[in-house]
Amino acid sequence: MQRFDVVSAARNWRFDGLPTPTPSDVVGEVFASDVLTLEELRQQLSKPAWKSLQATIQRGTAIDPAIADTVALAMKTWAMDKGATHYSHWFQPLTGATAEKHESFVAPTQNGNAISHFSGSELIQGEPDASSFPSGGLRQTFEARGYTAWDPTSPAFIVRHPNGATLCIPTAFASFTGEALDLKTPLLRSIHAVSAAAMKALTMFDIPQASKVVSTVGVEQEFFLIDEEFAMRRPDLLMTGRTLFGARPPRGQELEDHYFGSIPTRILTYLTDVEHQLYALGIPVKTRHNEVAPGQYEIAPMFEEANIAADHQQLTMQVLRNTARTYGLMCLTHEKPFAGINGSGKHVNWSIATDAGMNLLEPGETPRENMVFLFFCCAVLRAVDRHQDLLRACVASASNDHRLGANEAPPAIMSIFLGDELTQVFSQVVSGSTTAKRASGLLGLGTPVLPPLPLHSGDRNRTSPFAFTGNKFEFRAVGSDQSVSFPITVLNTIVAEAIDDLRMDVEAKMKKKKTFEAALHDALREAYTQHERIVFNGDGYSEEWQQEAERRGLLRLPTSLDAYDRLLDEKNVAVFERFSVLSKRELEARHEIFLDQYFKKVNIEGETAEWLAQTQILPSVLASMNQAVQVQSVGSRGVQHRIETLQVLFDEFYEALEVLRSRNMDLGGETLHSKSLHMRDRVLPALQALRRSTDRLERVCSYETWPLPGYREMLFVK
Numbered sequence: 001m002q003r004f005d006v007v008s009a010a011r012n013w014r015f016d017g018l019p020t021p022t023p024s025d026v027v028g029e030v031f032a033s034d035v036l037t038l039e040e041l042r043q044q045l046s047k048p049a050w051k052s053l054q055a056t057i058q059r060g061t062a063i064d065p066a067i068a069d070t071v072a073l074a075m076k077t078w079a080m081d082k083g084a085t086h087y088s089h090w091f092q093p094l095t096g097a098t099a100e101k102h103e104s105f106v107a108p109t110q111n112g113n114a115i116s117h118f119s120g121s122e123l124i125q126g127e128p129d130a131s132s133f134p135s136g137g138l139r140q141t142f143e144a145r146g147y148t149a150w151d152p153t154s155p156a157f158i159v160r161h162p163n164g165a166t167l168c169i170p171t172a173f174a175s176f177t178g179e180a181l182d183l184k185t186p187l188l189r190s191i192h193a194v195s196a197a198a199m200k201a202l203t204m205f206d207i208p209q210a211s212k213v214v215s216t217v218g219v220e221q222e223f224f225l226i227d228e229e230f231a232m233r234r235p236d237l238l239m240t241g242r243t244l245f246g247a248r249p250p251r252g253q254e255l256e257d258h259y260f261g262s263i264p265t266r267i268l269t270y271l272t273d274v275e276h277q278l279y280a281l282g283i284p285v286k287t288r289h290n291e292v293a294p295g296q297y298e299i300a301p302m303f304e305e306a307n308i309a310a311d312h313q314q315l316t317m318q319v320l321r322n323t324a325r326t327y328g329l330m331c332l333t334h335e336k337p338f339a340g341i342n343g344s345g346k347h348v349n350w351s352i353a354t355d356a357g358m359n360l361l362e363p364g365e366t367p368r369e370n371m372v373f374l375f376f377c378c379a380v381l382r383a384v385d386r387h388q389d390l391l392r393a394c395v396a397s398a399s400n401d402h403r404l405g406a407n408e409a410p411p412a413i414m415s416i417f418l419g420d421e422l423t424q425v426f427s428q429v430v431s432g433s434t435t436a437k438r439a440s441g442l443l444g445l446g447t448p449v450l451p452p453l454p455l456h457s458g459d460r461n462r463t464s465p466f467a468f469t470g471n472k473f474e475f476r477a478v479g480s481d482q483s484v485s486f487p488i489t490v491l492n493t494i495v496a497e498a499i500d501d502l503r504m505d506v507e508a509k510m511k512k513k514k515t516f517e518a519a520l521h522d523a524l525r526e527a528y529t530q531h532e533r534i535v536f537n538g539d540g541y542s543e544e545w546q547q548e549a550e551r552r553g554l555l556r557l558p559t560s561l562d563a564y565d566r567l568l569d570e571k572n573v574a575v576f577e578r579f580s581v582l583s584k585r586e587l588e589a590r591h592e593i594f595l596d597q598y599f600k601k602v603n604i605e606g607e608t609a610e611w612l613a614q615t616q617i618l619p620s621v622l623a624s625m626n627q628a629v630q631v632q633s634v635g636s637r638g639v640q641h642r643i644e645t646l647q648v649l650f651d652e653f654y655e656a657l658e659v660l661r662s663r664n665m666d667l668g669g670e671t672l673h674s675k676s677l678h679m680r681d682r683v684l685p686a687l688q689a690l691r692r693s694t695d696r697l698e699r700v701c702s703y704e705t706w707p708l709p710g711y712r713e714m715l716f717v718k
Ligand code: ADP
Pocket: 216, 217, 218, 219, 220, 300, 301, 302, 303, 304, 349, 350, 351, 352, 359, 469, 471, 472, 474
């Protein structure tokens, strides 16, 4: 009765002996306690050394090697006080995960003792054996070396395990020829690009002085939690992150009782632990709630500067996954772990602000008169319309393909939700009307005991892949398992281009003796008229939108492979090169790695499904048949019917398995392109067909011998 053991293991889960942090500890002592904050560093450094480091951090000047030793010593002292025995350059290779190689602080001396050691050169530059990271051809094997370079703009932090700790130093990862082999380097370049473009544009406006513009990012992370006892018995989850089989249970998410429901105690205990660790890492987690699907949850932090937000996002995923084990859970960050219910996304909230604290996408009380807002918002419209393909490509992955366009997820067509009020404001800009009317007032709730609520102009639309939400844009097509770095890199770069172009439009008109106001107005009118087609406030999940989008000439790139092919289009190479974010070679390398990852991921799914079907499902079906055959002599009509039903389903299943087996044998040719197409057009459909017949069998075969925990257990036993 193995199955029931599994369920009872989950049911009997208990956890004793948890530390209970008090709220004042969290605020006073815990928050950022494992982060080497700037304040901490300042205290440890001499004045000149601090000044020099500050210039590096704030203005991006190169680090002065002369102060590197001092900074390294300060870091080592701080880290060892915190219990760290090792340090690691922490970087983000193109796999989308993070990488670390630990080095001990301990160094032996000649007299047989040991001292602790960490030099400036070790801080500034490391050389992991990089030959096994994907480079997309950027690194020939004969010059396989890659190096990591300290990113002083993101603070170092401590990662703990039960009997030790490691100092992690955020670094960029590049080849010796200077080409970016990671996700951080282009992100940093794009942050610079959008800052420079926005600063130039801001000189046209009369606003408070600023020395730079930062992109701000807050990321909502969705994920599933299931009992580890189930997960461990699902080879598909362990190998691919998603269930390749599993019949839909009688109940899914249709009762809509999970969303924002009370959080189960075990989950809340786990989340509290996760949050506590994230606080120590200085990650400002703010909200937590149940998501729509059973077993699905979300946490989100306060927004931060893009580079730090991206590092923090990786750490958040890491802590979510690592902590789950302590609670007998497994955290699934895959975009579509379960068929038939919602998948998981990662909503990337994004804006740009001056370092003086002015959010450039804040419409204020009267957006019609807010020229700064209209200018930057219009630039975003232009950027998204022009580069729909890039935005689609930067969220593309084999796993996100299952989500985009499926249950309650944004379609694979890019559009912007602006909301009625702002759409009206832009229409007024086009028509030249100046009645700046704001619809909002107070919303009465019809009973005197409740206070009147302000009527929110930024009404919500959950179906848009890219929505304006009050004072920021929310990019919702990003997948839950992805690094946010490339999506933010794309966003920053294409917006930098649009800002620059819009500014040049205005300047050209001013040269023709127009006043600034008139020139700006004309430029906005032209840009909005040209890009209005990208604005869509309706239901993005509807069938009508697909047709409407086609009428408007918007791009529809249903699968990742359609999107990847666009990466190397001339206009896309041009925009990355113009802002020195990615060279053509670097972009080609990414294109190659994306294809390679796609191919490998689907290949692994195909192999896993075949193996599982052959060694676990097939024997289990035979056992069910055998059970029936053994009582055939009873002569019951029911028994006969069961045998026949099983026979039909089994043959169907077996045929599907044979098809998948033969397609798995074939890798689809020589090029990455043909191999990926083979995976998409041959392996995935065969996998899908095998799944359909397996899921039918699951509903018929004996529960006791079925080898895999089912959806109804995984999603509902908490
Ligand atoms: P929602 O209503 O979409 O659930 P919230 O308004 O609570 O969301 O914000 C979601 C995320 O957006 C949070 O991480 C928040 O910090 C972030 N956010 C808010 N303002 C900005 C901004 N100006 N730039 C970037 N992110 C922001």
